[in-house]
Amino acid sequence: MREMKDCGIAWVQEIPLSWNIMPNKYLMFKLKNVCPVYNGEDILSLTMKGVIVRDLDAGGKMPSSFDGYQRISAGNLLMCLFDIDVTPRCVGLVKQNGLTSPAYSQFVLRENANAAFYCYYYTMLDMDKTLLHLAKNLRHSLTEDQLGAIPAIVPPLDEQQRIADFLDDKCAKIDALTADIQSQIDTLEQYKRSVITEAVTKGLNPGATMKDSGVKWIGTMPSLWNCIRGKYILTYVQKPIREDDGVVTCFRDGEVTLRTNRREDGFTMADKEIGYQGIDVGDLVVHGMDGFAGAIGISDSRGKASPVLNVLDTKQNKRYIMYYLRSMAYGDVFVAMATGIRVRSCDLRWNKLSELLYPVPSLQEQQEIVEYIDSMIDKANAVIADKQGQLATLDEYKKSLIYEYVTGKKEVTA
16 A cells, blocks of 8 residues: 655645645646637637537637637646636646637646646546635636645656546546436437427327328327417416515426525526516416527416516416427427527517417317326436436546546556
């Protein structure tokens, strides 16, 4: 067993006796090489998957020009030293030359430091946001001097390389397994959507006589069903609020609940509660701005909500109507109906919902469809939960593996 010593660094504790400690500034230095004019170089981004080439055709926020971006070189470290509290990954190893945002910091490793090893070291710290307590300004940022003063462990250079090579191999296998499990989850999520769409537009009887619905996104439907405009089966309601009402919102996963039940992002807070309305348990709710993304559900809470939420009543089965509207969201029907240049122009206010055509089977068949969808989704969710547990286990294993070998608790033999 290796002889160990206390290194004096709280997040490392013991290290092998032959390892050293020194400030980070003696291991790397910052380099900024501005590219005045963009000439088609690869644009690189810092992500959870490392420093990767950005797909410029994928959309998202884009600068008007890449002039003034900085050149980064393979073998260096790229760090995000601002907003480290919310940035998913703040360090990555540059594996090819290219350009990146001038907001990032590029570091060149000195002769006593292996870039891959220190990428793992700072990834270890980033996983738990260990250095966040040092970033005390509003942007939760570290200066170059602050980073330079942070003590770091220094194994012998050849051991740094062995550790990096070992972790490259092990982490690649974990990442491959993680990607496979995530692919299975994505497939199950898509399966849930297809179950909903098939059931609310085709019914449950594969032998039923079909007819043309006259609606493009429905296609054929059972001949005994009718297509009815929303204004004839839905009622737009506005209820008074009570003094003790909490704020309810509709999330993109379809949950309609009190904001206090979900401590996360995903909704917009209004500056003032102007025009707020009451919502009761069991109300059908369609988010007027986020409905296109699936923010359609049945409220599980009594409360008050922004007027951007459509609160609806119906003599039809509310869950059936909910599932039908979600099927439209999943099929990008609402996006196709958008009149503006932004997705946010998919305004689903009552005037649009009331003019949509809804396939309407009998109430008994609606109930059967809802029970079938609920059952299939419950089964799929159980499998998804199990696979998400596997992902959490793999993530913890990867974190533990990096910590144990980067800090020398476990040894990579030559």
